[in-house]
Amino acid sequence: MRRPVSIAPPKGKLGVLTPGMGAVSTTLMAGVELVRRGHSVPVGSLTQMGTIRLGKRTESRVPKIKDFIKLAELNDIVFGGWDPYPDNAYEAAVKAGVLEAKDLSNAEKVLKTIKPMKAAFDRSFVKNLDGTHVKKGKTKFDLAEQIRQDIRDFKKKNKLDRLVVVWCGSTEVFLKAESIHGDLASFEKAMKTNHPSIAPSMLYAYAALSEGVPFANGAPNLTVDIPAIVDLARMKNVPICGKDFKTGQTWMKTLLSPGLKARMLGLNGWFSTNILGNRDGEVLDDPGSFKTKEESKLGALEFILQPKVYPELYGKFTHKVRINYYPPRGDNKEGWDNIDIFGWLGYPMQIKVDFLCRDSILAAPIVLDLALFMDLAQRASMHGIQEWLSFYFKSPMCAPELYPEHDLFIQLMKLKNTLRWMMGEDLITHLGAEYYD
Numbered sequence: 207m208r209r210p211v212s213i214a215p216p217k218g219k220l221g222v223l224t225p226g227m228g229a230v231s232t233t234l235m236a237g238v239e240l241v242r243r244g245h246s247v248p249v250g251s252l253t254q255m256g257t258i259r260l261g262k263r264t265e266s267r268v269p270k271i272k273d274f275i276k277l278a279e280l281n282d283i284v285f286g287g288w289d290p291y292p293d294n295a296y297e298a299a300v301k302a303g304v305l306e307a308k309d310l311s312n313a314e315k316v317l318k319t320i321k322p323m324k325a326a327f328d329r330s331f332v333k334n335l336d337g338t339h340v341k342k343g344k345t346k347f348d349l350a351e352q353i354r355q356d357i358r359d360f361k362k363k364n365k366l367d368r369l370v371v372v373w374c375g376s377t378e379v380f381l382k383a384e385s386i387h388g389d390l391a392s393f394e395k396a397m398k399t400n401h402p403s404i405a406p407s408m409l410y411a412y413a414a415l416s417e418g419v420p421f422a423n424g425a426p427n428l429t430v431d432i433p434a435i436v437d438l439a440r441m442k443n444v445p446i447c448g449k450d451f452k453t454g455q456t457w458m459k460t461l462l463s464p465g466l467k468a469r470m471l472g473l474n475g476w477f478s479t480n481i482l483g484n485r486d487g488e489v490l491d492d493p494g495s496f497k498t499k500e501e502s503k504l505g506a507l508e509f510i511l512q513p514k515v516y517p518e519l520y521g522k523f524t525h526k527v528r529i530n531y532y533p534p535r536g537d538n539k540e541g542w543d544n545i546d547i548f549g550w551l552g553y554p555m556q557i558k559v560d561f562l563c564r565d566s567i568l569a570a571p572i573v574l575d576l577a578l579f580m581d582l583a584q585r586a587s588m589h590g591i592q593e594w595l596s597f598y599f600k601s602p603m604c605a606p607e608l609y610p611e612h613d614l615f616i617q618l619m620k621l622k623n624t625l626r627w628m629m630g631e632d633l634i635t636h637l638g639a640e641y642y643d
């Protein structure tokens with residue numbers, strides 16, 4: 207990828223469309239409204255609260271990221287979305303039960319105006335849901351065409367300058383890439399013949415990219431991880447990224463495991479289990495959707511700990527992940543990790559983590575950052591896979607010949623260095639030898 211020659215300014219309005227208007231999406235929409243009205247600060251959002259050091263440590267140049275690189279203003283965002291349930295964003299947020307009534311009432315007026323467009327939905331991909339607010343079409347290709355029309359209509363109606371799409375829909379059943387995903391012509395033919403391995407999420411991705419709109423994948427679905435869609439993104443000069451927002455237990459895993467490795471401490475086993483009771487949990491109760499999530503969650507440790515490079519430390523560890531749908535907890539997940547490690551002379555030790563988290567509270571600022579950074583990438587003509595946004599994902603996309611980078615701290619360094627690189631600033635290597643000349 208070449209350094210951007212110029213970055214178009216973020217003038218005008220930015221549409222943020224989410225396929226899926228459930229807990230994460232409505233928590234984002236409500237939160238942005240509360241921040242706009244001065245009721246809250248955007249905690250958890252790197253684009254809004256983060257800073258970036260420029261030049262030497264002695265220069266004291268540490269602007270906020272959003273002042274260093276021009277990002278769309280929160281006041282210029284217009285939200286929309288699709289969902290197989292017809293609830294507006296207020297009703298959906300009440301059902302999701304993430305935010306308290308007093309917070310929701312402050313955003314109620316705006317949320318009630320955000321009504322979902324009919325979804326391209328197929329129950330065989332999300333077995334535990336049964337929505338009625340769905341598109342009809344003879345073929346999957348027809349459905350994709352309808353989504354394209356939705357995008358055009360939304361842009362026109364809201365007088366938008368630009369758009370981004372972030373998938374906040376349910377986790378679909380596990381799919382493996384096959385020949386019909388291998389190139390654009392086969393993919394389009396498969397849409398027209400209703401091939402069973404074309405998932406609804408792929409139709410949104412295809413539609414967005416065809417309209418020149420960036421697409422970020424927040425679920426562990428295959429969606430944009432196929433050559434046909436990667437090629438389309440390149441052809442249309444549009445950025446894509448994914449997949450599966452890195453919140454909760456996997457975020458914790460990518461904080462702790464680099465620490466173990468940094469100290470060359472060994473690992474015998476890592477057992478993660480959690481209870482959650484939101485709609486996401488209900489969807490993940492289906493073994494097909496759970497398999498998709500499990501694959502996404504298992505990858506991080508292997509890549510960070512590199513068992514092949516450190517066989518004595520990480521060659522034989524057991525890694526188990528369990529998700530349990532437990533309605534009383536709603537969105538307030540509790541995640542337990544039992545980590546069996548060993549140190550000097552092989553002596554065993556244990557670490558126990560009990561994270562009482564709130565899934566959508568952790569995910570909402572990630573969606574905001576992704577929307578703003580994907581818009582930035584588009585304005586800078588950075589097309590195809592945006593590996594610098596790995597920071598936000600459990601299963602980061604990368605070029606086929608690379609392995610994904612999972613270590614949160616390397617991911618953050620990569621993200622900030624990408625911003626410096628885009629703006630022609632020196633990259634920061636943390637060498638610091640010049641201070642001692």
Ligand SMILES: NC(=O)c1ccc[n+]([C@@H]2O[C@H](COP(=O)([O-])OP(=O)(O)OC[C@H]3O[C@@H](n4cnc5c(N)ncnc54)[C@H](O)[C@@H]3O)[C@@H](O)[C@H]2O)c1
Pocket residue numbers: 225226227228229230231288289290291302325326327328332335337373374375376377378406407424425426450451452453454484485486489565566568569
């Ligand atoms: N909350 C987190 O911390 C987190 C972390 C990583 C990934 N995710 C993923 O983000 C997604 C959203 O999570 P959530 O908690 O908001 O779930 P949710 O169940 O509350 O919302 C998902 C919404 O998507 C809708 N949907 C399903 N299929 C659709 C389709 N084909 N088109 C349009 N809408 C569709 C559902 O009706 C539902 O309203 C899930 O896939 C989840 O696995 C969430």
